Amino acid sequence: MSADRAYRVLDAGTRAWWRTVGRRVDLDGEHAWLRAPAAEAGVIGPSWLDAAAAAVSGTVERGGERGLVPDLAALDGPGFSADDLAPDVRDFYERTGAWTMDAWSSWSPLFQPGGMLVEHLFGRRLQQLALPVQPLDVSHGIDSEIVGIVDGQGRQVSAAWLRRLRRTGQFLFSGAYAVRSLPGAARPSVHVTFPLEKGNVQVFLRPEVRADGALVLSSASRAFGRDGAYVVVHGSRGEAWAARVPIHEEFVVHVDDRGELRTDHELRVGRARALRLHYRMRRGKVGQQDSSTSILTSR
Known part of the structure; x- marks a missing residue:
């Protein structure tokens, strides 16, 4: 069996497994909150952008200091007001394209082999969800671009955050960021979608504000229809299945005692910590030679 055919079998088998453990959903009705961009076969990268724009009768727009959330x-809603956030925290999300990031990651020894396996079998090949697990992978830095998906009335429906290795041009992450309300929720969540072949991975993050103006985004709920991580798979006849994934994330975006904007990011599988990341954000155009985005990986 050729490598290409083996990978096609692997991908089809993976989708079949998610259909088995998931539930049938109606993306045009009861479960419309799970309707999000997907991709066709092959390398993901930015391949889904035009279809996502066409779905809202809109266009893809590049350039400027676009934000993940305009x-x-x-x-805003009961228990959350954006006016209570520290100014730099709010500016980062509303003008993300004006900032660059440095990041450090630390894997749990228990989960690092699994991260390496996922990166090898899926991440590098599909150029999606390819979280670096080796320090030299990002030694030359990462380029980052914010792309707007704008509807026919000129409103940003979502923002694509495209991140790739500067040395090779290989994509690491390609995600759509938007605001969406979950069924029965008192206030909206931050909705992040990572398109995959005939489906996607989605994360809903509940916003909170700390007393010091920090933004906390978390996906701690375990119930279907609440904040958390989901895998959605599309069938050949318009059917769709969704599975709740026991992955929980928390981001704390804050200004430190030196006035620098930083983020602590923790990912757990069940109750076990799998990965911790720390980001430092600085104002400066993303993608310029004199203000590159880089990730420093340590164990």
Whole structure:
């Protein structure tokens, strides 16, 4: 069996497994909150952008200091007000393209082999969800671009955050960021979608504000229809299945005692910590030679 055919069998088998453990969903009705961009076969990268724009009768727009969320007040509701956030925290989300990032990661020894396996079998090949697990993978830095998916009325429906290795041009992450309300929720969540072949991975993050103006985004719930991580698989006849994934994330975006904007990011599988990341954000155009984005990986 050729490598290409073996990978096609692997991908089809993976989708079949998610259909087995998931539940049938109606993306045009009861479960419309799970309707999100998907990709066709092959390398993911930015391949899904045009279809995502066409789905909202809109266009793909590049350039400028576009933000992941144009106005964080869209998240306002009982228990949350964007006006309570530290100014730099809010500016980062509303003008993400004006900032660069450095990041450090630390894997749990228990989960690092699994991360390496996923990166080898899926991440590098599909150029999606390819979290670096070796320090030299990102030694030359990472380029980052914010792309707007804008509807026919000129409103940003979502923002694509595209990140790739500068040395090779290989994509690491390609995600759509938006604001979406979950069924029965008192206020909206931050909705992140990573398109995959005939489906996607989605994460809903509940926003909170700390007393010091920090933004906390978390996906701690275990119930279907609440904040958390989901895998959605599309069938050949318009059917769809969704499975709740026991992965929990928390981001704490804060200004430190030196006035620098930083983020602590923790990923857990069940109750076990799998990965911790720390980011430092600085103002400066993303993608310019004198203000590159880089990730420093340590164990």
